[in-house]
Amino acid sequence: MKTLxxxxxxxxxxxxxxxxxxxxxxxxxxxxxxxQGFAMSPSPLPTKVTxxxxxxxxxxxxxxxxxxxxQLFNSIVVAAAVTVVGVALACSAAYALSRFRFGGRTLTxxxxxxxxxxxxxxxSIPLYVLLDHLALLNRLAGLVLVYATTAIPFxxxxxxxxxxxxxxxxxxxxxxxxxxxFDAFWRVALPLSRPALAVTALFCFLxxxxxxxLAFTFMTDPRSWTLPVALQRYVGDYSTEWGxxxxxxxxxxxxxxxxxxxxxxxxxxGLTQGGVKG
Amino acid sequence: xxxxxxxxxxxxVWHSYRADxxxxxxxxxxxxxxxxxxxxxxxxALPHDGYxxxxxxxxxxxxxxxxxxGSHDALGDWARAGVVTPIEGLVPAGSLTQFLDGxxxxxxxxxxxxxxxxxxxxxxxFYRTDLIATPPANTDELMKLARATRAASPGxxxxxxxxGDFFYHAAWLHGxxxxxxxxxxxxxxxxxxxxAALAFVRTMADEELLPxxxxxxxxxxxxxxGRAAMTIKGPWFLGDIAQGVPFGVAPxxxxxxxxxxxxPLVTVEALLLAARAHDPKAALAFGAWLAGPESARIRATxxxxxxxxxxxxxxxxxxxxxxxAAFRTQLSxxxxxxxxxxxxxxxxxxxxxxxxxxxxxxxxxxxxxAAERKILEALRPPPPPVRAMPYAFALALAGVGxxxxxxxRGRARLAAVGGPGHGAPWAYLAPAATAMLVLVFVPFVVGAxxxxxxxxxxxxxFIGLRNFTDILSSRDAPITDPLSFYFTLAVTALWTVAxxxxxxxxxxxxxxxxRDPMLRLRGVYRVLLIVPWAVPNYITALxxxxxxxxxxxxxxxxxxxxxxxxxxxxxxxxxxxxxxxVTNVWLGFPFMMVVTLGxxxxxxxxxxxxxxxxxxxxxxxxxxxxxxxxxxxxxxSVLLGAIWTFNMFNIxxxxxxxxxxxxxxxxxxxxxxxxxxxxxxxxxxxxxxVIIFIILGVQTMLTQRRTEEAT
Numbered sequence: 001m002k003t004l005x006x007x008x009x010x011x012x013x014x015x016x017x018x019x020x021x022x023x024x025x026x027x028x029x030x031x032x033x034x035x036q037g038f039a040m041s042p043s044p045l046p047t048k049v050t051x052x053x054x055x056x057x058x059x060x061x062x063x064x065x066x067x068x069x070x071q072l073f074n075s076i077v078v079a080a081a082v083t084v085v086g087v088a089l090a091c092s093a094a095y096a097l098s099r100f101r102f103g104g105r106t107l108t109x110x111x112x113x114x115x116x117x118x119x120x121x122x123x124s125i126p127l128y129v130l131l132d133h134l135a136l137l138n139r140l141a142g143l144v145l146v147y148a149t150t151a152i153p154f155x156x157x158x159x160x161x162x163x164x165x166x167x168x169x170x171x172x173x174x175x176x177x178x179x180x181x182f183d184a185f186w187r188v189a190l191p192l193s194r195p196a197l198a199v200t201a202l203f204c205f206l207x208x209x210x211x212x213x214l215a216f217t218f219m220t221d222p223r224s225w226t227l228p229v230a231l232q233r234y235v236g237d238y239s240t241e242w243g244x245x246x247x248x249x250x251x252x253x254x255x256x257x258x259x260x261x262x263x264x265x266x267x268x269x270g271l272t273q274g275g276v277k278g
Numbered sequence: 279x280x281x282x283x284x285x286x287x288x289x290x291v292w293h294s295y296r297a298d299x300x301x302x303x304x305x306x307x308x309x310x311x312x313x314x315x316x317x318x319x320x321x322x323a324l325p326h327d328g329y330x331x332x333x334x335x336x337x338x339x340x341x342x343x344x345x346x347x348g349s350h351d352a353l354g355d356w357a358r359a360g361v362v363t364p365i366e367g368l369v370p371a372g373s374l375t376q377f378l379d380g381x382x383x384x385x386x387x388x389x390x391x392x393x394x395x396x397x398x399x400x401x402x403x404f405y406r407t408d409l410i411a412t413p414p415a416n417t418d419e420l421m422k423l424a425r426a427t428r429a430a431s432p433g434x435x436x437x438x439x440x441x442g443d444f445f446y447h448a449a450w451l452h453g454x455x456x457x458x459x460x461x462x463x464x465x466x467x468x469x470x471x472x473x474a475a476l477a478f479v480r481t482m483a484d485e486e487l488l489p490x491x492x493x494x495x496x497x498x499x500x501x502x503x504g505r506a507a508m509t510i511k512g513p514w515f516l517g518d519i520a521q522g523v524p525f526g527v528a529p530x531x532x533x534x535x536x537x538x539x540x541x542p543l544v545t546v547e548a549l550l551l552a553a554r555a556h557d558p559k560a561a562l563a564f565g566a567w568l569a570g571p572e573s574a575r576i577r578a579t580x581x582x583x584x585x586x587x588x589x590x591x592x593x594x595x596x597x598x599x600x601x602x603a604a605f606r607t608q609l610s611x612x613x614x615x616x617x618x619x620x621x622x623x624x625x626x627x628x629x630x631x632x633x634x635x636x637x638x639x640x641x642x643x644x645x646x647x648a649a650e651r652k653i654l655e656a657l658r659p660p661p662p663p664v665r666a667m668p669y670a671f672a673l674a675l676a677g678v679g680x681x682x683x684x685x686x687r688g689r690a691r692l693a694a695v696g697g698p699g700h701g702a703p704w705a706y707l708a709p710a711a712t713a714m715l716v717l718v719f720v721p722f723v724v725g726a727x728x729x730x731x732x733x734x735x736x737x738x739x740f741i742g743l744r745n746f747t748d749i750l751s752s753r754d755a756p757i758t759d760p761l762s763f764y765f766t767l768a769v770t771a772l773w774t775v776a777x778x779x780x781x782x783x784x785x786x787x788x789x790x791x792x793r794d795p796m797l798r799l800r801g802v803y804r805v806l807l808i809v810p811w812a813v814p815n816y817i818t819a820l821x822x823x824x825x826x827x828x829x830x831x832x833x834x835x836x837x838x839x840x841x842x843x844x845x846x847x848x849x850x851x852x853x854x855x856x857x858x859x860v861t862n863v864w865l866g867f868p869f870m871m872v873v874t875l876g877x878x879x880x881x882x883x884x885x886x887x888x889x890x891x892x893x894x895x896x897x898x899x900x901x902x903x904x905x906x907x908x909x910x911x912x913x914x915s916v917l918l919g920a921i922w923t924f925n926m927f928n929i930x931x932x933x934x935x936x937x938x939x940x941x942x943x944x945x946x947x948x949x950x951x952x953x954x955x956x957x958x959x960x961x962x963x964x965x966x967x968v969i970i971f972i973i974l975g976v977q978t979m980l981t982q983r984r985t986e987e988a989t
Binding site: 006010012013016017019020021022023024026027035036037045072084088089090092093095096097099100102104105106108111112113114115116117118119120121123125126127128129130134137138145146148149152153154156157161181185186206210212213216217220221222228229232233234235236237239240241249252253256257259260261262263267268 | 294296297322323324325326327328331332336337339341436470494495498499502504512514515517518520636684699702703704705706708709710711714717718719721722724726728768784788791792794797798803804805806808809810811812813814815816817818820821824825832859865872875876879914918921925927942946949950953960963964967970971974975978
């Protein structure tokens, strides 16, 4: 009876994993096949294998040098900066919302939540004008600020929930020993919240790493693009270089997958307490 | 050696060419820079997606290029919005005769010339020389050949092309003697010749002479496999033809009943002068050279471009190219796409009518009549301007009221909490709050404010609540029509409920299975099942769109392997909707699974053990102990997930694209279409966005209130 049950559990999980991996294998197939067509067949296994698509994508050059390298560098800089800025802003805000009771607290929480509901379709034009006025167009710094604010609300909910679940006694002990509120935050609350901080960081990184539309709208010079914008260059008006696109997609996704696998354990612990209640 | 200090004029030119065309274009620019030290040109290659909206955002604010390569069909909008500027006086009048007939006229708007033609893009007949010796000269021969092919070998076609795309269909429409717009730029789709053209294509579809799903990918694949002898394509197809396929190119056949050659739409690719160009004179000097014969020769030979400069065609290498020659022959039987605002409104209704008829869901005459009514409705004159004062007054009043209310409540609460250091929280909160205020709420308020305006080519008119009343009274379409607000709202609600339910069910089930610490390979499963979360969602969307393909998609491949009938996923509402949901579920269940795993890890083991000791079965423990404890932990994630799903633009837009006939569109994708594909009705799109915001806000408030009451 018990072995039967375990066999059934494995059967379900294998099936689910297969359904999950199948489309991914299919992208791999497109990336490895020599044609630029949209090769379609039920089998996700490549028939002819070449690394040419990857070589083409990675070796993209322009007059000033190695363009792919430059764009990879931009992507890393932007994603890393968004991670730092996003986590810093979100954790201090979440701490305030968790530990203090003050006028405007509920309003702030509500406002953060409401910001998730307004579709981006119509805000991109006002945002463009705004960045133009702030002299942040065509600058990675502008992109970093925009992405960080996109990621903040979710991060705040998650971190606030996590802070709520931490016992307050430790922090109170610090205060009683003559420590400041900042000591309590910096020395006690933050170190205890490592899993939640990891998830927050991952989420910030993901937001910045995958975004295409705003990056293209705000950045003109190819040397200041991030990788998703460069990837979009393979999609044309009438036809698409599918082999190159797939190879690029894999290259873009790989670092994210690596991060996910590295942080998988924290993910489970960190995501749990995310609460949006006031 | 000391270089002479020359302050060269710097010019920037934008384009979206790829591959050979890009290389040829850049070679031309290099050639120019080598010979002209006083004017240095820099070429920037941009992605095609978003190219137009980027131009429209950048140029009016002085962040744009001096020149850009653009299609003439958007020129009308650009001229009215002040994106481009006329070039008369900057080029000698006589120099325009150097271009092929029909390539200059489309670059005029309101009597002004805005650019110089580089190339023309139109479609011709490609045929496999191993399957047919000479292509059919007229439609009678075409039909005969198509019937013979079908009779001889099922699954093979004489012709495969994008029959469901009005751009391609326009060739037949003109061949039968019809027009898209009449002399006064009014839609003329329901004329007799236009009905006859649609009936002709309908006959081909009815007799199964065309593949059932006639998309670009299918046509390419069938042609390359030798299962289609002919296809109709543009010059871009040259790169898609498989190695070793012997092919020829010919002009489209003559329509037998009229004796006229099928005349496809032609697009003129031109070098346009951007408004606010730094040095128009230098820009045009470069422009004249780039459009001229020397550069045209490079573009034609290296980029296989069908160039507009007449002299280039005398070059022996170009003259000897039978493929380029076929395009030039076809050029004399083409119609330039109109660059008037009315044309923007034609595509969607015309495509809808075409596809309905091909599916057998409507008669040609009725479908074209309905399309024409839709176009006329979209072209209605803007509502009259309204005085803004009463609105401003009401807004100010509401603002003051809200401020007083907040302050009074705030003071009451402060008094209740009191204590020292109540300034402290704002020190922690200020950075995030400021950033959100500036970069999220300001654009949000401005965006919401746009909903009170009517937008036309860069000009805004205050019209009060008119956009809202038009949307809520379903002004654009009858209530049961897929384009009506209420239909889309119902689809959006269904979409959200279906997705969130499946996310939760699958996520919780998998998490429960993965909970057992004794389970082998637990870590491996967990890692594999999380993969979809790591893939950018526009890539996910494109993959799944391919997987659901009628003819070559993996999903149908599996159905066939299981001896089931393959499904044309995007031609009916429920299957198309299912395809969207499957994609979004694949993408979204890992989040729910991970959240559940976390929540499960916090349920004390003792509770379950106690229940087990009391004799509760496995199912009873799940039902009465675990699930009730999970519910509050999952609620916030479910709420947030519902909001994200409600606005999940990428999946709907890229997987089904609204097919069939916009029925699977959700509110955000409708808003997007109003903003970007239906003539830039930003005000209308903003009104949609505000309505979405209100619906979500009210819904969330109600849910929160209900759960607060329940707990």
